[in-house]
């Protein structure tokens with residue numbers, strides 16, 4: 168059997184660990200051979216391939232990024248996209264595909280599975296917003312990077328009696344802000360699921376200054392103020408999946424805090440630092456186990472499934488369970504962080 172592998176969407180730490188596990192078990196246990204599709208769905212769409220075997224996977228376990236490359240290509244937005252993918256898979260002699268991606272890449276996989284393509288999905292995203300799985304890989308690494316940044320920002324904020332606003336990734340879901348904010352002892356965590364009142368933020372900032380500590384406000388890039396209720400955009404331009412580029416909410420909040428409280432406030436944007444570099448041990452473990460289960464699903468012909476962490480088990484769920492609806496932070500989970508605000 169010949170299996171194609173691709174990684175799509177924003178990269179995240181652990182992609183290479185999945186590829187390695189898929190290939191190692193595929194070759195050693197199932198006797199499969201592989202073709203690597205480069206740059207997400209652009210690979211099978213345009214016939215961009217690379218050799219993929221045990222040799223190509225040596226040494227990649229701790230490496231960030233993806234040896235296959237990635238893109239945000241949406242075949243459903245292109246003329247004859249699906250036919251071109253089907254033709255190229257047939258031309259390459261590929262019987263099944265392992266697609267590693269987030270809501271967009273696996274959204275495409277869900278639709279292709281309905282159209283008869285033999286595909287299994289592995290959930291990746293630092294945002295942790297895919298349903299059906301307790302965690303996606305990449306999230307733990309992003310949270311650790313953000314937490315370390317918050318720890319460092321505490322000491323400099325205290326030395327200068329400044330407010331520091333830390334902008335983290337999270338377009339629709341505030342998981343990174345919530346987990347790193349709790350772990351890092353933030354004075355306030357602002358997430359897309361809970362529109363914030365800037366006056367309330369300023370009250371909490373003043374409260375924190377009454378202690379000997381300085382306020383750290385952690386904000387997801389997709390957070391929205393109650394007043395004016397709009398996301399803060401870098402540009403209005405949309406990608407192939409209709410997403411605008413977010414950014415700037417940290418600066419906006421810092422400026423408001425300065426103006427309303429008189430305290431000096433600065434913003435720090437963590438950006439792609441959260442997505443780059445070596446994965447944590449947890450993400451390597453999760454990515455590896457997802458990869459092992461994905462190639463077993465292929466071997467069993469169990470297509471149209473997404474790998475899912477449930478407790479400590481790796482289960483398979485229908486792709487639509489992962490991609491149908493985003494997994495958002497609930498009111499109860501947000502309330503846990505609120506105990507520490509101010």
Ligand code: F6P
Nearest residue numbers: 177269292293294336337338413
């Ligand atoms: O989906 C993952 C993610 O990192 C989001 O948190 C973020 O909004 C987006 O990707 C940024 O994408 P890009 O690197 O393409 O600007």
